[in-house]
Amino acid sequence: MKIKIILPGLLLVIAFFMLTGCQGRLTTVVTHIPVEQQKDYTRQLPPGELALRKITDPSQIPDYSRACSNLDGLKEAIARSLNYMAKPSSKTFYPYGEITHEQAVRSLQELDKLVSLNLSPEQMNKVLREKFDTYISVGCDDEGTVLFTGYYTPIFDGSPVRTDRFQYPIYRTPEGLLKDSDGMILGQRTSGGQVRQYPNRAEIQKSNILAGNELVWLGDAFEVYIVHVQGSAKIRMPDGQITTIGYAAHNGWEYQSIRKKLIADGKFAEKDINMNVMIDYFKAHPDEIDMYVNENPRFVFFRYEEGEPRGSLNEEVTPFRTIATDKSIYPRAMFVFAAVDLDTPVGFALDQDAGGAIRAAGRCDVYMGVGDRAGELAGKTYREGQLYYLFIKSDSK
Template structure:
């Protein structure tokens, strides 16, 4: 989704949008560089060798049915031959991830108690921690969601701001989905894709409008998120998903608002930004023009989908930097989360699957949590900004797993 990188969502999440409104119980160290890149040659994961440092998993076995669905989504992905091209990653092989998923699903089906499951995990699985932003495991967690916006399939009235389909001459890598360029009339590929401003001003996207929205910032948010649900005038809902992008770099409009002094960092969340641009529409395009990336859409059903092209589930799907973390893997994370109304901050721990990526998730110290779809999910996602820990569970060598799809 978050662009299949949502590209996932290009997920970018509200974190990407800069929804950085910590609750009163969240303490962040402003001196930490959460976007610190991984030093060359270093793995993003480190095996925990001291059993005392392995978390207690026994409280994380609620809603096993939904967790099993998420595991199955990763198993589906790992069965695709193309998935093998992304391994090994951080020293973890494709076979290790796949066997781990099967073994974990077997445990979920075993009817064991939470205490027994915790014991089995500690006995049969190696636990890896992300090195984090400081080589000590510190992660910054943010949230992302799938927005719902008013839209029309035809232009008219308030519906003046389009999202576009993929140009017919767009060329992307069949395995990674990365943009390669545009095919010329003679069959060669032009790698110099225009940036967002040039695409919109040139008129070459005319006729490729997929839908028209009522607010330019909402159209922009859909692009940042990589997917959206559109509420049409007849009351029906249409799902659109990520189809590709122009290959240009992404720049956060939220950070531009802060740099320009138009909003304070602590004021940033999706709703406040939408309201700001409704009151100050003249400010939108100059700021948006600083972002060179442009995202294309396609009709979609059954989603939203993550970068592994499997459906993402609330609190069960994570977005990480797929250049350093092993995709589709079984994870466990601990952080603080607001309640369903976006209020407060309470400790949270749970299992999830690494199934998405995001434009702002480009470091070992960053992770985005998928929260769901609609306004309520957006409110909650916009208030997630907290430190925590991220773990990967990999079946130990010599341990068996029943392979059945």
């Protein structure tokens, strides 16, 4: 099948506050796109359809040479994907179309070897084009258009116990939250043994049903919400120690952005909204935080983690080498080429994470690291591009 690709037009980017969710997470990015250029990046595929199509016309395969000139951190990211694929549970998600679990693992192994050969960009590009099949995402329009956004891990001050300064809790997963074998939230088990939908964010906040499940306390209610929508955080404890917390579960409700409500209420014009403005606004109007964050019914639970933040595969994520996609239609842990013009180039990456708002073929979230600088980079990321996946050819030796 010949794959038609429409190259994206230039986007006029103005930073705004957009929630994209790592199991719902926050991305400080907004753009003003002329109405005639806007696309439905959240368009759903027909039931049973996957996001990738195999390219059979060699002229449609991209030139990887530029990406081959920067392989920093790639070997480590591949190793994390291989570690995931070595787990028996990974076989549950394959075959992916015609790609078997064995072929997926071999693809990563061959790519790991290739990265270690120190070939010139031209030589590596040649090998990739000859030994690997290339698949392209159908995107939001069946022509390959994917919207790339960014996410990161914030650093906030906090405490393991409540104090006068730290009064806003982040919670661990409560007893009674039921999941199936794939981690999907089933609901809440009642005292009578029945299962019902778990309460939404507003109901949780009002009922205080999570008392006793506090994991860590922060000094600002809106910082808690930022952690919820980012999916991870570094917490600087009073003794100076930095502790990582990561996503553990959520309450089973679909993620909803609060941005539209803020704009509709006249708090911000769309072209003016950005993270710093919103943080400043809620610091000046703390009484309005609950009203707005409760527009998002999803509530996220956390756990302490060793090392760096982890993605949905329970492997550490790597800045600019980890992407998040909709795992119901994209293959887990696989090697990708992001054909998108970002301020910090991505090139090759591994599909190792998911997002509560990344629920379509036309969305891809790039992990950009830890701290304020990473947040600034994420805040500039709102670009159209194409997303390609590489698999070793079945007859390749």
